[in-house]
Amino acid sequence: MGRFTKLRKNKKFDYSPRYFDDKGEGSPFKIEHRLDKYRTTVDSPGGIRGRWNQAMSDMKNVGDRNLKWRFYIILTILILIFLYIIDFDLSIFYTQ
Numbered sequence: 001m002g003r004f005t006k007l008r009k010n011k012k013f014d015y016s017p018r019y020f021d022d023k024g025e026g027s028p029f030k031i032e033h034r035l036d037k038y039r040t041t042v043d044s045p046g047g048i049r050g051r052w053n054q055a056m057s058d059m060k061n062v063g064d065r066n067l068k069w070r071f072y073i074i075l076t077i078l079i080l081i082f083l084y085i086i087d088f089d090l091s092i093f094y095t096q
Helices: 047-060 067-085
Strands: none
């Protein structure tokens, strides 16, 4: 009867990671996205309206100007590779 009234206590472990060197970066177990430190909309005050306004102002900033051209060139190359793989006949677009 004594065994049912006296419950075991959970074991406590003092785990410290082997290769973790704490230099003020915080906990190694905290999960956060790699790019969160570069985003301005993360943890912005003001609720949904403040986040929306911050996101709209970020969209107005001009980033890399060549990004669109690079994207279109890569996209066309990938489409042409895909058409070559499926053996698509491009002669249907030409009049004879």
